[in-house]
Amino acid sequence: MNERADAVISVAEEAKNPLLMALGERVRNLRARRGLTRKAVALTAGVSERHLANLEYGIGNASILVLQQVANALQCSLAELVGDVTTSSPEWLLIRELLERRGEADLRRVRVALGELLDSASSDPARQRRIALIGLRGAGKSTLGQMLADDLEVPFVELSREIEKFAGCSVREIHDLYGTNAYRRYERRALEETVQIYGEVVIATPGGIVSDPATFNQLLTHCTTVWLRAAPEEHMGRVAAQGDTRPMAASKEAMDDLRRILTGRAAFYSKADITIDTSGHGLAESFQTLRAAVRERLMPAH
Known part of the structure; x- marks a missing residue:
C-alpha cells in the first residue's frame, strides 16, 4: 500500500x-x-x-x-x-483551550484585561472623553455626533472625511482605484491620528469599521463607544432621505442585503460601552437619550 x-x-x-x-x-x-x-x-x-x-x-x-x-x-x-x-x-x-466554551461575558472580561496588560493606553483616562459613535449608515452618527460635540463643547471628527484627506480622493474612489484593503489601511491611520491629536472629541465612524478587528480593537481601547442602533427599515429610509438613491429603498434584495449586514455586524457593534436604540424616535428624543447616557458616563472624569 x-x-x-x-x-x-x-x-x-x-x-x-x-x-x-x-x-x-x-x-x-x-x-x-x-x-x-x-x-x-x-x-x-x-x-x-x-x-x-x-x-x-x-x-x-x-x-x-x-x-x-x-x-x-x-x-x-x-x-x-x-x-x-x-x-x-x-x-x-x-490560550485557545482556556477560552473555549467560555461565555460572552467571560470573553469580554478577558479581552479588556488583555488590553490593559498589553497596551498601557487602555487605562488612559482620555478614553472616557473620546466618544466614538458606531453603527450602520443612517443611524444618525453624523447628525447626532455634531449635536453631542456642540453640547460637550469638544471637537467633532467625521472619520470618513479624515480618510479622504489621507487618500486625497473620495471614499468611493479609494475602493474603486485601490481596493478594500487600501481603504482599511487609510481607516486605521485616520483613527490612530485622531486618537493622537484629540484627548476630548466626538467621532463619527464608518459603518464598516468593525470589519477590521485590529482597527476595531484600537477604537475600543482608546474611545468610549456608542452603538446607535435602528431597525433595518429605518436605516434604509434615512439613507434615502439624505438623497442617496444607490440603496434603492424599494428593492427587496437591497433590504435583504442590509439585514444580513446588520446581523453580521451586530455581534461587534454590541461590544460598545453604550447602546442607544433610535428606532421609532425623532432626532430630538434620540439626542436627549444619547446626551444623558454619555454625560452619565463622563461625570467622574468630566
Whole structure:
C-alpha cells in the first residue's frame, strides 16, 4: 500500500499546490503529535490509507467532509487542521483551550484585561472623553455626533472625511482605484491620528469599521463607544432621505442585503460601552437619550 502511494506521490510531485502542501504538513504533524500511524488515522476517519497519504503529501484535494473526518480522527478541530492563527504555536493553543466554551461575558472580561496588560493606553483616562459613535449608515452618527460635540463643547471628527484627506480622493474612489484593503489601511491611520491629536472629541465612524478587528480593537481601547442602533427599515429610509438613491429603498434584495449586514455586524457593534436604540424616535428624543447616557458616563472624569 505504501509503495503504491509513494508512486502516486512521485508522479504528482510537480502538481503540488502550496496550500495543499501546508495542509498535508499539518496533518502529518498532528498525527505525529498524537502518536498515530497513518493506517490508524485512515481507519478511524473512514478513508483509504492511500487517500490519506495523498492528503499528507499535498496532492490530495480532499472535500470538506473528508477533512472533518480526518480532524475527528486526530482529535482536533477543523480549524486546527486547516491552520488558523491559533494553531501557530503551543502558547496560542494553550490560550485557545482556556477560552473555549467560555461565555460572552467571560470573553469580554478577558479581552479588556488583555488590553490593559498589553497596551498601557487602555487605562488612559482620555478614553472616557473620546466618544466614538458606531453603527450602520443612517443611524444618525453624523447628525447626532455634531449635536453631542456642540453640547460637550469638544471637537467633532467625521472619520470618513479624515480618510479622504489621507487618500486625497473620495471614499468611493479609494475602493474603486485601490481596493478594500487600501481603504482599511487609510481607516486605521485616520483613527490612530485622531486618537493622537484629540484627548476630548466626538467621532463619527464608518459603518464598516468593525470589519477590521485590529482597527476595531484600537477604537475600543482608546474611545468610549456608542452603538446607535435602528431597525433595518429605518436605516434604509434615512439613507434615502439624505438623497442617496444607490440603496434603492424599494428593492427587496437591497433590504435583504442590509439585514444580513446588520446581523453580521451586530455581534461587534454590541461590544460598545453604550447602546442607544433610535428606532421609532425623532432626532430630538434620540439626542436627549444619547446626551444623558454619555454625560452619565463622563461625570467622574468630566
